[in-house]
Each structure stands twice: as C-alpha cells, then as structure tokens.
Amino acid sequence: LSNMRRVLDLGCGNGVFTKIAYEENPEMEVVMVDILPEMLHYAKQVEKPKTNAVQALFENLPFRNGVFDAVITAFALRDAADGYKTLDEVDRILHRDGRFIVCDLIKPDNTLLEKLFGFYWLAVSPLLGIVAAGRKGAKVWVIWKTYRRWPKLSSFIEIIRSKFPRYELRRKMRFGVFVAVFRRS
Structure with a gap:
C-alpha cells in the first residue's frame, strides 16, 4: 500500500484495517464501505483527514470504474450476499493495475x-x-455458519483468480486465516 493513492476498505467494520493501511501510507485516501451503519459509526472514529465512510452493498458499489488503486477486505468477503457479483464490482472499481488484498477465513484443503x-x-x-x-x-x-458454507482454500483462490489471475499468498495463519494479494496481470 506504500505507493497507493486511493484505497477502498470493503467491509471496513470498526476501521481497524483502515488504521493499519494508514500506518503503511499516511498520505493515501481511504474510503471505508460497510452495509451496517453501526460499524460505520465506529469506523468514522479513524481520525484521518483523507477518510470517507460510505454505506453500501458489496454487490452494488457507488463508485466510478477504475477509481481505486487497491481494495482491501478483511473478514468481510465471506459475508457478501453474492460473492461473484462482489468480485465483479471489485474488478470494475479497481484501476487496471490495481491490487485486491484479501484477509479472511480459509477452509483447509486437508x-x-x-x-x-x-x-x-x-x-x-x-x-x-x-x-x-x-x-x-x-x-x-x-x-461456524460461515465456515461451514465457505469453500476450501484452493477453490476460494480459483474463484478470485477468475477475475484476478495473478496472486501471491502472503501468509497462512493459525485457525484458518490467510492474507493474499491478487492482481489482473
């Protein structure tokens, strides 16, 4: 995120990952999106001059095409009503060379x-x-309900790779959590 100008925190929750993004690059603009107004209330407490909060569905993001250098999502993608439509929207709003950074639960292949x-x-x-x-x-x-319906890691990665073929698995952590960076090319 160090060279990004505009980042979307998709499913921002209480703004924890927006804070982490600002530690990496305090000059960027971050737009925080969540469907829950109570989460946006907490997220708005991230006191940074270039932060905006927007209530929206993941499947219908109110942004122009190609306006974000990166989309980060942490423990939120799994809660999208329609994961494929969400990926279409992320693909649409990301700049051509943009990055899609995902931190979420995994279900091991083993x-x-x-x-x-x-x-x-x-x-x-x-x-x-x-x-x-x-x-x-x-x-x-x-x-548990989310975990039960969630795809195994290899399937999950292939679903995202349908839009973002290049990826780098940054880390697998205990209890089935991972971080990966996806790109178009």
Whole structure:
C-alpha cells in the first residue's frame, strides 16, 4: 500500500484495517464501505483527514470504474450476499493495475485440518468468547455458519483468480486465516 493513492476498505467494520493501511501510507485516501451503519459509526472514529465512510452493498458499489488503486477486505468477503457479483464490482472499481488484498477465513484443503478448524469455530471459539466476554462472547459461533458454507482454500483462490489471475499468498495463519494479494496481470 506504500505507493497507493486511493484505497477502498470493503467491509471496513470498526476501521481497524483502515488504521493499519494508514500506518503503511499516511498520505493515501481511504474510503471505508460497510452495509451496517453501526460499524460505520465506529469506523468514522479513524481520525484521518483523507477518510470517507460510505454505506453500501458489496454487490452494488457507488463508485466510478477504475477509481481505486487497491481494495482491501478483511473478514468481510465471506459475508457478501453474492460473492461473484462482489468480485465483479471489485474488478470494475479497481484501476487496471490495481491490487485486491484479501484477509479472511480459509477452509483447509486437508480434510483432517478442515474438521479440526470446524470444531474450533463450532465449539472452542464460542467457549473462549464466553470466558472473555460473558454471554455476548458466545455470538462468535456464527462464524461456524460461515465456515461451514465457505469453500476450501484452493477453490476460494480459483474463484478470485477468475477475475484476478495473478496472486501471491502472503501468509497462512493459525485457525484458518490467510492474507493474499491478487492482481489482473
């Protein structure tokens, strides 16, 4: 992100990844998009002069073609109502040489690991949530529903590569989280 001028944080949530982007490049403009007004309320607290917040659906982004140098999405792409339409929109709004940076859950290709990660999201994570935050922490189990319907890593990468053929898997982390940078060419 160091040489990017305009970045979209798709599914910005509370703005954590916008803050991380600004640490990398404090001069860029970041547009934060989320469908939930309460998330945008928290995201707007990112006190940077070149930050805007927009409420929008991932599948119908209110931006001109090719206006962003990068689109970052962290733990949000999995919640799109229509992942293929979302990819079409990202493809449309990205500059020709733009980057699509994805940080999200993965479902491992290895069946044993898939089952272990599934057990973690179904049982262990909610238990840890309860210990950390009481009854509210149990809501973490909803990630299990996403995990269950989410494609395996190799399939997920191939879906994104249908629009962005070049990619670099930056890191796989514990509990099925990864970071990858996708490009058209």
